[in-house]
Amino acid sequence: MIYPINIKTEDMGVVIIGGGEVGYRKCVNFINFKTNVTVISPEFIDEFYKLDRNLVKLVKDNYKEEYINDSFIVVAATNNKEINKEIGLYCRNNSKLVNVVDSIEMSNFTTPSYVKRGDLLISISTGGKSPSLSSKIKKELEDKYDESYEEYTRVLGEVRKDIIRKYEKKSEKKEMLNRLVELSLEELKAISENHIK
Numbered sequence: 001m002i003y004p005i006n007i008k009t010e011d012m013g014v015v016i017i018g019g020g021e022v023g024y025r026k027c028v029n030f031i032n033f034k035t036n037v038t039v040i041s042p043e044f045i046d047e048f049y050k051l052d053r054n055l056v057k058l059v060k061d062n063y064k065e066e067y068i069n070d071s072f073i074v075v076a077a078t079n080n081k082e083i084n085k086e087i088g089l090y091c092r093n094n095s096k097l098v099n100v101v102d103s104i105e106m107s108n109f110t111t112p113s114y115v116k117r118g119d120l121l122i123s124i125s126t127g128g129k130s131p132s133l134s135s136k137i138k139k140e141l142e143d144k145y146d147e148s149y150e151e152y153t154r155v156l157g158e159v160r161k162d163i164i165r166k167y168e169k170k171s172e173k174k175e176m177l178n179r180l181v182e183l184s185l186e187e188l189k190a191i192s193e194n195h196i197k
């Protein structure tokens, strides 16, 4: 079973083994979350060379244990099942988080599909049963939770802070906070401005 947790990968960096299509997709996702990525591979697809060099380090070599000794988050993305398994086993025996792209059984984390609107993050996973279904649901949620949710979430956060400061009684506070999400962006902004005055 897989439990969803949200991790600040920005603080720890990631090592990806394998410079093919899948390694690239995982790499781009980590970069989108401002994470430093080191990719180990004897060959890289061209797209890797266009990525931000401040965030991505490419090491042209075959996998060796020393490349992941000090890392907490590892992605095994080679096209060699045996090597991927070896990386998976090593990480699990050494308390590391590992995503083995060709084996959900060897992985102790997976990378979900997601919709990100500012601080609103909705992630989708099928426990490996159908990545295509995850991708389809993501597209449906992208329509429902459009770009306007970035500002909506931000303003909600501001008003929430105000309410937490102003209401002392726990039940009143909770009731107000629950009701906030029924308001439109315009209504929320009006409240926000009133509070600031």
Ligand SMILES: C[C@@]1(CC(=O)O)c2cc3[nH]c(cc4nc(cc5[nH]c(cc(n2)[C@H]1CCC(=O)O)[C@@](C)(CC(=O)O)[C@@H]5CCC(=O)O)C(CC(=O)O)=C4CCC(=O)O)c(CCC(=O)O)c3CC(=O)O
Binding pocket: 025, 026, 029, 099, 100, 101, 102, 103, 104, 107, 109, 110, 111, 112, 113, 114, 124, 125, 126, 127, 128, 129, 130, 131, 132, 133, 134, 135, 138
């Ligand atoms: C378990 C997991 C481990 C992990 O990688 O974390 C995993 C494993 C495998 N994927 C395979 C195939 C495909 N993966 C995709 C796409 C995505 N795969 C992603 C995640 C995951 N894939 C994790 C579970 C996710 C969940 O629980 O739903 C997404 C969501 C996120 C991401 O990659 O970052 C991203 C969509 C991004 C988006 O659109 O948002 C497509 C679609 C395409 O390419 O068009 C295909 C081909 C079609 C198909 O197979 O459905 C194979 C078989 C390889 C083979 O053929 O041998 C395996 C291995 C196996 O099944 O054993």
Ligand SMILES: NC(=O)C1=CN([C@@H]2O[C@H](COP(=O)(O)OP(=O)(O)OC[C@H]3O[C@@H](n4cnc5c(N)ncnc54)[C@H](O)[C@@H]3O)[C@@H](O)[C@H]2O)C=CC1
Binding pocket: 017, 018, 019, 020, 021, 022, 023, 040, 041, 042, 043, 044, 045, 061, 062, 063, 077, 078, 079, 080, 083, 100, 101, 102, 131
């Ligand atoms: N989890 C997922 O989302 C998906 C997983 N897969 C699985 O992922 C695997 C990789 O797929 P692709 O990236 O398309 O393959 P690919 O063939 O494009 O890339 C594999 C990369 O691994 C490198 N590699 C091989 N041996 C290595 C070693 N010893 N050390 C370091 N790097 C090494 C190769 O040089 C190459 O750059 C496939 O075998 C497939 O089973 C496929 C599709 C989606």
